[in-house]
Amino acid sequence: MGSGQVTDWQGKHVTVAGLGVSGVPAAKALHGLGAKVTVVNDGDDARAREQAAELEALGVTVRLGDGTAPDSGSAAGLPEGTELIVTAPGWRPDHPLFAAADAAGVPVWGDVELAWRLRKPGAADWLAVTGTNGKTTTVQMLASILEAAGLRTAAVGNIGVSLLDAVLGDEEYDVLAVELSSYQLHWAPSLRAHSAAVLNLAPDHLDWHGSMEAYAKDKGRIYEGNRVACVYNVADKATEDLVREADVEEGCRAVGFTLGTPGTSQLGVVEGLLVDRAFVENRQKNAQELAEVADVKPAAPHNIANALAAAALARAYGVPAAAVREGLRNFTPDAHRIAHVADVDGVAYVDDSKATNTHAAQASLAAYDSVVWIAGGLAKGATFDELVAEAAGRLRGAVLIGRDRALIREALARHAPEVPVVDLGRTDTGAMLQAVQEARRLARPGDTVLLAPACASMDMFANYNKRGDAFAQAVRELGA
Template sequence: MGGRRVSTRLDGLGRESSWEGINAVVAGMGVSGFAAADSLNHLGASVTALDEADDEARGEKATLLEILGATIRLGAGSTAVLPENVDVLVTSPGWRPDAPLLAQAAARGIPIWGEVELAWRLRDLHRPAPWLAITGTNGKTTTVQMLEQMLLAGGLRTVAAGNVGLPIVEAVMTEDENGASPYDVLAVELSSFQLHYTSSMRARSAAVLNVAADHLDWYSTAGGDPMDAYTADKGRIYAGVETACVYNLADPVTEQLVRDADVAEGARAIGFTLGMPGVGMLGVVEDVLADRAFVEDRRNAAAELCTIADLATPAPHFVQNALAAAALARSFGVEPVAIRDALRGFVPGDHRIAEVAVLDGVTWVDDSKATNPPAALASLQAYDPVVWIAGGLAKGSRFEDLVERVRDRLRAVVLIGADAEVIGEALARHAPDVPVFRLPPGETSPMDSVVAQAAAFARPGDTVLLAPGCASMDMFTNYGARGDAFAAAVRRRRGTQE
């Protein structure tokens, strides 16, 4: 986290302070980096923002900040050397601790904050909007969007912020006509990268949805077990929680993180489960999502939140997301009827178990957001039988456990991308009877070939599922572009059949 050379100058600073005389460096000029640089500049700090990228969007932001008095350096080599006389470095999410800029700051004892840490220090202390915070390897965005809708349905002024939606600094700096926060509460999604550079945040309630191997290449630079470091960063979300630490009964790691957390007196551990909920938990009774944690007589009664049929999909991981969001909303006093109404109207975001079409009795589903094996596993467990489209950049992940657990569901597998053989080896070892097609390199219309081969494997009643279990950047700009290419290829196939 870096040293505390100028802690006496920084610790008392907030939104109502003058930051004049504070030299701040912002690493990265993406969405959160720009929000941090803009806010610090507004508060009176001397701001220098650095980014190796120099695209049109960053150039426009740089021009605006330079007009306001900031110093901007863009392009190759811009982040190689940390300026002199720096009081604090604010890093964008994803910057590894061994990046030259951050490594130099740590060596010089300069505090390193993430945008989330800065945002927490800039809250309106007279009327702060409490944070309901969510992290996890998978499901964060869906869950925080569900939570946002529940809070709105409960009549609360809120917005989803952080790793999705509004940059968290922008959310806390926004003021209404009276100069106060326009929000009663914030629904905050936090990645492990954001949590890594956060130390003082204290959420009202927080949830860790799950913890599975991901981003271990990022954590391998710190020494020690990268999985331990990744898990520890997820657990930081529980530090100082005031009301509820929400955890997943199906993932013992999340419960242990609650046990290890230093929370405020009176904070409760609230579990969620796809099974029958115990006292102090949320779960499923037959087809009903039920709350036995936030009712008056929780030993003998439960509040009905909604039914499985009310949800956009009965996929197990989607139900878990709904339960976690409901636990956080209930911890803030949202009534069951508001939770029901929110879930009835909730539609998952693009590329998240999104049905594209039904052709000849075969359902085509885009879950391109499943960018690691645990996410792909959760998606695969919702369908049977399935033709699985998988592959891309594995980021060091292995697929043996996934294949062992879903092999009986697999009609066939279509493999794409740079690390297709990583999945192919797991299939050969643990599901040798499952037919596998590998997309040849150099295909001019790769998704058309993938869709054609998947259609050849599929039978009426099957699901063709794009749940790659890998990142997309070997073939596509991002997971959204991959999902769009898949959906477009499916639509083209439908057009040829009409």
Template sequence: MGGWSVSEFFGTGPDLNTLPVAGKRVLVAGLGRSGMAAADGLLAAGADVLVVDDNASERNEDSAGLLRTLGAEVRLGPGSTAELPEGFDLVVTSPGLRPTTGVLAAAAAAGVPIWSEIELAWQLSTAHLPAPERTPWLAVTGTNGKTTTVQMLESILTADGKSVALVGNVGRPVMEAVLDTDTRYDVFVVELSSFQLHYSHSLQLHSAAVLNLEPDHLEWHADLDEYAADKARIYERVTHSCVYNVADPATERMVEEADVTEGARAIGFTLGTPGMSMLGVVDDLLVDRAFVEQRKTSALELAKVDDVRPFAPHNVANALAAAALARSLGVRATSVRDGLRNLKLGGHRIETVAEADGITWVDDSKATNPAAAASSMQAFDSIVWIAGGQAKGTSFDELVPAMAKRLRGAVLLGVDREVIRAALSQHAPEVPVIVVDSTETGAMTEVVEAAASMAQPGDTVLLAPGCASLDMFSSYGERGDAFAAEVRKRTGPA
């Protein structure tokens, strides 16, 4: 923010008076990072901006002070998002606010458009340009694996010599990267949640992937059908490649039903031998039968399965999805290999914390729903499972019987621990269970002690909670850090 003018940012191409928000009254709901970036972009585009947030925290007060100096009105404190004031032309919402939030429900009832920060960034930076002049957006959604996949994709594109903005549900808000005039990006890699897609209406992505579909976030969405419909929005108007998971028919149906740009292709990824227009695995190699001229009869080697780190079947699938998106942009095959080898994932994703006395301690705190936990568990044979937190309306009745033979025992914590205990009692009564009733952050000490009492040489103690973390921690990262700290106290330095 600061240091640039509107004309310098948008250039001389579009008439600033024709930008979709110039001269409009716009309400920004939520003052997190995406709300701050949205307000900044709106002010740059000449909008009259009001920002509202129910949280009057010190951080929000600091942000509000800055926005006020830039010309925005800001209202903080309880009830700020309860109503829509009269006279507003547009609402831009942060992803955490549910559609039932007062201001959003009122806007919908009054026919006032509601955009995500993603939609705003698209409208201000891209929608006014003809397709050949747009910076390509490659986007990923799905219940599980989004962050790992976009990090893989970023690494592959970087290995190919491209300047990449990693944005959206991970990294920076898209609008923040759009406002970054110091860097000319070759491509935007965008992780999209169902919340963000719910209020994104005109995206025309170069290529997009839906990795999988499992029940999640049913506390936000009306039902699973609405959740799936929001995920499917990512394929609408795609210009090049719609990447789907062959093992998850729901994702292929999304492609079949999408209204794509003429000429866009359906590209599958599979852990098996790929058919034509797919990427897959042959003899421990990741191969491409989609973006090669002779795809009817041959496939191109992209990388070895061993190049995928950390290794787990679902990570191989993530790598194939990332490779498909990169190849849709013309990336060299060797860049897929180099990008996977050079990858440095963020923490708390199947991360080995310690190995001591024949026991391996693994942090997969990022596994915040049952399907993600199940994927993590498939990488290990004998597990002491640490689970619990906020179940978000999901069920463990499929996970437990599928994974019961792998379980040495289970340690449960968090507000919905009884949901998991009930599933274990019904479907795997032979599995020993220890329930930690404390809901204080320090409960992780007791959790690790309980897991250690169950574990035997050859076992993996796996933190794969299958639940969100905000009942006890500020984030899944803080939960994973607490676990790792207690493990290291017990086992000594790594």
């Protein structure tokens, strides 16, 4: 089970840690390859029991409940005979199961590592994307550009097609656009992408990684062994530092993207055009027009940066400029990402429920001049002083919801004391209608009421989609 490709899984004892969207496909794939699979899962709810029944019908052993609980023949929750653990991304590195694996000399792979090792000979190259924010949009833009170039591709990883399905299925791809989280990268030591991008770095998931340094290090793994290009954000020096630290193949280039005029080996913006000074002949003097800023939807600054990163990866793969333009024009953003819901009495209502951390909210707020901000939820250990200080001049008012709203209220008191704040002391789902009504009261014609919570949603809603849906419904009730 070392660093090489495992070709014979017959009879291998593999423990899969976690059910869910990655654990179930991993268990099925390994079982199909002939491995003896045991799944351990911390939770024991209705969904877990349903998934367990599906796997048990195939002959997979499933242990629901405490994934660390000893049973007969196990040591600290490590099922007897385990030769490999394949973990779902959400399981923290300090989980007792992994400590037991380390003590027993058992390797731990993530679902991405498993997919990488299971690729067929001559398999598609991977163009990989990570970052605190913008990953999904960038990968979808990239897939759209690759499709416009006539390439067989898919957006995979955290979105769309599962990576295991992509590498094991019958469909043949030329190249894959791969979204990777810091969790996935932590458990993917063998991954070697054709080219990769880190879009940005800001504190997030620190409860999982333990420190900003550990989080950045895991993000930086995406550059290891890159063959053609390491794409970084000129405005975020931490991403360039990760490129400098990476051990890449000889000839691999550092390629920056910027919202300003690009330097040599960069992509950027000149007079409303997206231009390439990296993948052109005589790049010291020449630039290639790729698209117009107006081709990017929506043309908010952080989304233009996403488009440039996607273009850089596509160009690294040899995609012509015309396909970049066509791919960006064909791209439609997902719901709940700076989505304009309606205009009511001269006020725009925008749903960016996907802004689940401070970095995403910062980018969202920067796209508008005068904002009534709806924020709050689960802070996940975040602080809000920097966000509020930067946005203070744009805020007409703020309406706060959710469990950790006091952290935002206190930051507003420190850095924007003149901004009127409505603190809704409730966390039921009906709070969103009241929040929108309060925001309408604070807003003036020309303002934007912006749902950019800077927090996770699970204190009030099943997910950020449900939160955004509640916002949109409340806005529709205003205009009724």
